Amino acid sequence: MTATDLSPAKRHLPPRTVAWQLALYGALIVLALIYIYPFLVQVSASFKTDANAAADPISLVPVPWTLAAYERLFLRSDFPTWFANSAVVTVFVTLGRVFFASLAGYALARLRFRGRSIIFAGLVAVMAVPQVVLLIPKFLVINQLGIYDSYAGMILPLLVDAAGVFIMKNFFESLPASVEEQARIDGAGTFRIFWSIALPMARPALITIVILSFQGSWNELSHFIVSTQDPALTTLTKGVASLASGQLSQGTQYPLKLAAAAIMTIPVAVVFFIFQRHIMNASEGAVKE
Numbered sequence: 001m002t003a004t005d006l007s008p009a010k011r012h013l014p015p016r017t018v019a020w021q022l023a024l025y026g027a028l029i030v031l032a033l034i035y036i037y038p039f040l041v042q043v044s045a046s047f048k049t050d051a052n053a054a055a056d057p058i059s060l061v062p063v064p065w066t067l068a069a070y071e072r073l074f075l076r077s078d079f080p081t082w083f084a085n086s087a088v089v090t091v092f093v094t095l096g097r098v099f100f101a102s103l104a105g106y107a108l109a110r111l112r113f114r115g116r117s118i119i120f121a122g123l124v125a126v127m128a129v130p131q132v133v134l135l136i137p138k139f140l141v142i143n144q145l146g147i148y149d150s151y152a153g154m155i156l157p158l159l160v161d162a163a164g165v166f167i168m169k170n171f172f173e174s175l176p177a178s179v180e181e182q183a184r185i186d187g188a189g190t191f192r193i194f195w196s197i198a199l200p201m202a203r204p205a206l207i208t209i210v211i212l213s214f215q216g217s218w219n220e221l222s223h224f225i226v227s228t229q230d231p232a233l234t235t236l237t238k239g240v241a242s243l244a245s246g247q248l249s250q251g252t253q254y255p256l257k258l259a260a261a262a263i264m265t266i267p268v269a270v271v272f273f274i275f276q277r278h279i280m281n282a283s284e285g286a287v288k289e
Contacts, residue, residue, distance in 0.1 A: 090214060
């Protein structure tokens with residue numbers, strides 16, 4: 001049987017199969033619309049007037065179209081300060097987590113030392129503890145160290161993440177050790193092997209850590225509540241939460257609140273779309289033994 005004989009069978013599917021596929025695609029489209037509709041409402045309402053947003057909140061067509069909410073955010077509020085604070089904290093936390101998580105993950109994956117299994121068990125245990133349970137102890141430690149109401153208090157406790165260490169450890173263990181052994185025979189030290197050989201091979205895992213760290217630190221709220229109270233150090237999450245609760249405005253102010261929320265989602269979306277092509281390539285950097 002030739003390829004020509006098979007092609008008609010491939011082109012003409014049974015009616016039941018076609019109907020099943022159409023139903024499946026229809027269900028997926030409906031689920032996608034349900035998922036994305038609130039975001040579309042958020043963006044649309046941010047361009048409405050207060051009266052229009054209150055009268056017709058779920059309409060996707062602003063009548064009239066206005067930029068008043070964005071003008072108020074950037075020109076007559078502390079939103080630029082909130083954005084700058086979030087940007088500073090997120091950049092430092094992301095860089096710190098990438099470095100420390102990869103360093104700790106490599107140590108747990110490759111180095112043999114006493115207590116390694118206990119440390120890893122403690123790491124897994126920390127991942128199982130709800131973060132809200134640690135808020136009061138975290139506040140006490142930050143206050144005792146004298147870094148309350150400072151960038152140090154906002155950044156230092158977030159520099160290491162148990163989930164990031166766990167991801168890096170598992171990825172390093174999946175890499176072949178032959179290249180590292182050859183470098184060790186040539187006289188390379190442990191840190192040189194980690195920095196020059198293991199780290200470039202772990203590019204997919206590093207990009208995963210970048211995305212998770214950026215998203216986590218950008219959207220962090222509870223830690224900033226217990227680490228600062230100075231208005232000059234307010235981050236986007238605290239500021240937008242204040243807007244949503246009505247502390248900083250009168251009336252509904254739906255366009256103002258939704259405009260702030262829409263802007264807040266942009267950096268995370270940009271980072272994800274930039275790196276998503278790399279995060280999918282889990283085999284990148286692998287070598288054959």
